[in-house]
Amino acid sequence: MTHSRHLTLTDLAATSALGHRLAALLDAGDVVCLAGDLGAGKTTLARQVIADLCGIDDAPSPTYTIVQVYETAAAIPLWHVDLYRIEDPADVEQLGLDDAFDDAITLIEWPERLANNLPADRLEISIAITGAGVDTVREARITGFGSWESRVDEF
Ligand SMILES: Nc1ncnc2c1ncn2[C@@H]1O[C@H](COP(=O)(O)OP(=O)(O)O)[C@@H](O)[C@H]1O
Numbered sequence: 001m002t003h004s005r006h007l008t009l010t011d012l013a014a015t016s017a018l019g020h021r022l023a024a025l026l027d028a029g030d031v032v033c034l035a036g037d038l039g040a041g042k043t044t045l046a047r048q049v050i051a052d053l054c055g056i057d058d059a060p061s062p063t064y065t066i067v068q069v070y071e072t073a074a075a076i077p078l079w080h081v082d083l084y085r086i087e088d089p090a091d092v093e094q095l096g097l098d099d100a101f102d103d104a105i106t107l108i109e110w111p112e113r114l115a116n117n118l119p120a121d122r123l124e125i126s127i128a129i130t131g132a133g134v135d136t137v138r139e140a141r142i143t144g145f146g147s148w149e150s151r152v153d154e155f
Pocket residue numbers: 009010011012013014015036037038039040041042043044045061109138
């Protein structure tokens with residue numbers, strides 16, 4: 001059984017608010033998958049978490065570097081990962097993600113690229129964009145897997 005929550009992100013402030021709440025929950029060993037199309041707000045959400053936990057504003061998107069590593073004020077490594085450019089799942093192995101899953105806080109954009117290699121304990125935030133122009137709406141679905149099933153209620 002998995003637990004799922006649903007939120008409508010009406011504007012940037014709503015996405016930032018979700019980032020604040022997420023940041024407050026995270027600890028070493030936590031993995032957060034950020035799913036959704038280009039422009040959904042995955043990096044925006046990760047950036048808020050990095051600002052809150054690491055004191056770094058305007059963290060760059062890891063689209064080209066694939067991994068950016070930060071450190072929280074509590075000296076926990078924070079990995080911001082974007083797997084968009086990964087085409088061969090074998091390339092993922094070289095990133096050392098398994099170590100990060102154990103010890104760091106890991107935020108992963110395009111987690112689909114990991115297919116069956118996602119950790120069993122993970123939070124997934126999937127953002128879907130509907131409509132266009134002024135009618136654009138972002139819907140976030142928050143799902144806890146494994147140990148995150150009960151923690152989803154903390155949102
Ligand atoms: N509610 C919202 N949440 C997040 N981003 C939004 C929102 N409304 C508009 N935007 C804009 O959409 C873009 C999202 O970009 P980004 O976070 O890089 O997306 P992704 O990483 O999913 O490709 C940004 O330009 C941001 O300003």
